Amino acid sequence: SKQRSTWLHAVSVGEVNIALKLASALRALEPDLQCV
Template sequence: MIRFFYNLFWPIGLLLFLPGYFIKMVRRGGYREKFGQRLGIYDRDVRIGLSKRRSTWLHAVSVGEVNIALKLANALRA
């Protein structure tokens, strides 16, 4: 029964939330220029800059994962 209400109200809540999020995006600015990077699509200049040096990509979600990823990145550089 709870799942039914969750599935019913989740899309409604999302639709109510989206206009405020878009207004926030417009006010803050910069989303249009960098939106492709969020999807892994980079400008030509960025791709050229990344290809000139050796790089390792690390993905972290939580604060703890970021801290461990920083330690790992520093260890890999050494």
């Protein structure tokens, strides 16, 4: 099967912090999801 992935892009420190929280929430919903 094909692994699903999501690309997250952040520039500022604030965006990086939100992206990390988003990645954690997405992985909680779908553990096999790869966040890049």
